[in-house]
Amino acid sequence: MPALRTHNLLPTHHRWTKDFLHLLLVPRFVAQRKGAKAIAKPTKPKDRIKYWNIVPGDQVRLLGDKEGGIHEVHMINRFSNRVFLKRENVSADQSANSDPRKQNVSRQVPYSRCQLFCGNFLFPPAKGETEPQRLPVFATRLSTSKPFWHPILHRFEWKRYAVGTIPKIPGSTGLPEDRLHIPWPKPNGPRRVDPSSYDTLKDVVTEVTYTPPALPSTLDAPVPSPPSEQWYITTLRAPHAAEYDPSVPVEVHVAKELTNPHSRAKKQARWQAYQEYRRRLLTEMVKAELRDLQGRTRGIARAEATHKWKLRLEDERKAEVLRRWRHRGDEARLLRKKERKARRERKEDARLRNLVLEDAPNQVVPRARA
Structure with a gap:
């Protein structure tokens, strides 16, 4: 099992359970690392949830919330049993008056306060009305199938069901085969934007600019020979000197030059x-x-x-x-170094030979050597 690190304690966007590191005891040296103070305090290992049924992308309602609004789960922290909700969109006036550094801060609540949203269902009409009413249904108690390890996706998978709901769905008997299946949230696809002047258009990318050469129809026909390398070099120096043929595989001559020799x-x-x-x-x-x-x-x-x-x-x-x-040029570098050294010695010798002392007291002319 991989080692527990400080970044494992942070809230995560991952929806799937790939390991059970969140059930381990957090060592002191991990909790005291730089950046660990910003992490929520982990709960005791015996109180942590092994298989999470509320994951990023789900919609939940909070117990004790008087407004009864539906929130989307943004992140989860498996070490502290906390659920981070997406911040609701604020108005322009509020965003102008509030601190811009706190606008994207998610609200975090305990896992036990969340009721999973199951969808909107039709209910009998209320008193004095004839039209059926559509009400949101939330799960009060969840059950799951037996988790199993998916060898291809490398994660644990299971199905989740709502055993008890509020309000109770009409026609439900409460039997195990009558449980309400709650599908997992689907991940959001990549955001598509319109190409700008700096992007390459799709038709330009998919345009076919190379036509393979036509092969002979019979085995007896001579095989066309590829152009020579000298012809390719000539076309590089003078593009208009030779006729351009897009079907000629000229790139075979530079294949060795363009490949990475250090691979x-x-x-x-x-x-x-x-x-x-x-x-x-x-x-x-x-x-x-x-x-x-x-x-x-x-x-x-x-x-x-x-x-x-x-x-x-x-x-x-x-x-x-x-x-x-x-x-690699070390020999030429050594020769240049020797030349510079010899040139400095010649200049120093010439400077000493041409040195002329001014007349001053206490000077003695040296004797000539015998």
């Missing part, structure tokens, strides 16, 4: 090619030594061939290191 597949291919070269070189050198034994035994000849093979690989490695050193 894992390229590195693995180079390593495999080098290992094959090592094995082939050893086999050739052993065969060469065995053909000319010169009084040696086969074991000694094979040992000498192996020794020569190692020396050759070491020399090739040194040559490759030297080549890379020159290729």
Whole structure:
């Protein structure tokens, strides 16, 4: 099971139960981390809810709410058994007078105060009326099917049912087979916006700009040869020098240049090619030594061939290191450094040779060397 971290204690938008980390005891070092003070205080592990039936996207009513409004669940905190409700839209005057930093703060309530909204149902007409009335129904007691682990979606799944409702649905008998199934909320789809001048239109993206070359209809017909690389380079330098043919697969010439040489597949291919070269070189050198034994035994000849093979690989490695050193510019950088050092020494020597002292007291002219 993954380790418990500080971000696990935060409210979440996830609707599915993928693990039971919220049932673990919160360690002290996790609760004292930076940012943990803004998290609601976790409840005792024995009081936490294992399978949540109220998830983000559901509509609930709060017990004790005199207005009786229906709220949408925005987030949930499985460690503190708290449900975060979406903030209702405020008017323009209220938003202008209120603090803009607090407008998007969600209201949080305990899980036990929430009654799940089951939908609107038709009820018999009230006294003095003839038309049936449509009333909202809320679940007072919930039951679930046996949870099971979905191996493809990697989550626990179960169905939820309303055993008791308020008001009671007409015709319900209260038997287990007469329970009201409450579907899970569907996730909101991606928000679609009209493309602006900075976006690429769909017809431009889906436009086919490459036509595959026409293959011969019979097997006896000659296969058309692709254009040469020199022709492709000519078209790059002078686009109007050659006639453009969209069906010609000219991009095969730059496929190697456009691929990433540092990808894992390229590195693995180079390593495999080098290992094959090592094995082939050893086999050739052993065969060469065995053909000319010169009084040696086969074991000694094979040992000498192996020794020569190692020396050759070491020399090739040194040559490759030297080549890379020159290729990345270290040799030219060293030459420039030597030239700068020599130029500074020449300037210093010339400055000392051309140095002229002004006449001043306590000066002695040095003697000429014999």
